[in-house]
Amino acid sequence: MDYEILKLTTDENIAIVTISRPQALNALNSxxxxxxxxxxxxxxxxxEIRVMIITGEGKAFVAGADIAxxxxxxxxxxxxxxxxxxxxxxxxxxxxxxVIAAVNGFALGGGLELAMGCDFRIASNKAKFGQPEVNxxxxxxxxxxxxxxxxxxxxxxxxxxxxxxxxxxxxALRIGLVQKVVEPEQLMEETLKIAKTIASKGPLAVKKVxxxxxxxxxxxFEDGCNLEAEFFGTQFKAEGEEGMRAFLExxxxxx
Ligand code: CO8
Numbered sequence: 001m002d003y004e005i006l007k008l009t010t011d012e013n014i015a016i017v018t019i020s021r022p023q024a025l026n027a028l029n030s031x032x033x034x035x036x037x038x039x040x041x042x043x044x045x046x047x048e049i050r051v052m053i054i055t056g057e058g059k060a061f062v063a064g065a066d067i068a069x070x071x072x073x074x075x076x077x078x079x080x081x082x083x084x085x086x087x088x089x090x091x092x093x094x095x096x097x098x099v100i101a102a103v104n105g106f107a108l109g110g111g112l113e114l115a116m117g118c119d120f121r122i123a124s125n126k127a128k129f130g131q132p133e134v135n136x137x138x139x140x141x142x143x144x145x146x147x148x149x150x151x152x153x154x155x156x157x158x159x160x161x162x163x164x165x166x167x168x169x170x171x172a173l174r175i176g177l178v179q180k181v182v183e184p185e186q187l188m189e190e191t192l193k194i195a196k197t198i199a200s201k202g203p204l205a206v207k208k209v210x211x212x213x214x215x216x217x218x219x220x221f222e223d224g225c226n227l228e229a230e231f232f233g234t235q236f237k238a239e240g241e242e243g244m245r246a247f248l249e250x251x252x253x254x255x
């Protein structure tokens with residue numbers, strides 16, 4: 001598919017997806033979701049790719065769903081548009097490889113929901129975060145009410161959801177919404193460094209960590225532990241033997 005909004009580049013075995021609609025602060029419209037669904041499929045089919053990074057071009061990561069496209073929606077259309085976005089962001093969680101958000105600027109509304117659909121978030125110290133839907137008389141529609149309280153404390157989530165306030169990157173770090181804050185000019189360098197560190201590990205082990213940690217969140221604790229034990233067992237022959245032998249032989253593992 002030819003992309004209008006998304007750009008795909010690669011660096012070694014890392015895929016970098018850049019949202020490029022800076023004139024509208026990368027606001028998410030229907031075309032974005034079509035393209036992102038297609039991009040997820042395309043990158044998933046690139047077997048050499050071990051990590052995907054999502055970032056935005058210009059001063060925003062994403063300033064939300066496209067308000068101009070939403071203003072005249074009927075309730076039925078609203079439900080459909082909400083489900084489209086929910087499904088796309090869920091597909092990021094379902095990708096086997098890790099997905100990192102490199103948050104370069106505003107991550108508001110649907111933009112924060114996109115960042116929260118990624119596995120973790122590295123932010124520029126210029127980034128701003130918020131769920132401003134209540135300012136528009138709306139509520140989040142891409143699972144923000146569900147993911148935010150799972151990533152932060154319920155109090156921090158409800159503060160953001162109810163007040164519509166924007167917080168800076170330091171506060172986002174404090175509440176656990178982002179994992180690292182860096183200077184703007186170091187954002188891609190640092191995110192790539194983290195991605196390459198992950199890419200140097202046992203690729204199947206990394207995929208299984210993602211799967212079992214995410215699946216476990218939806219399960220009873222004991223069921224999650226059983227899944228972990230099962231995956232732990234299958235890793236021995238898949239990659240563990242090579243990894244542990246390499247350690248004992250004081251050499252780099254050949255994953
Ligand atoms: N949608 C459409 N256009 C936008 C959006 C947006 N979310 N955000 C910014 N733009 C446009 C502006 O209209 C402007 O366009 P133009 O140049 O043609 O006037 C351009 O981007 C630049 O924006 P500003 O001039 O406003 O830039 P500033 O630096 O002055 O301000 C802000 C930056 C503070 C980010 C400001 O643009 C802003 O407040 N934006 C809206 C933020 C917002 O409310 N986001 C939440 C949207 S709702 C949402 O995401 C719900 C998700 C779930 C939807 C479920 C579907 C049913």
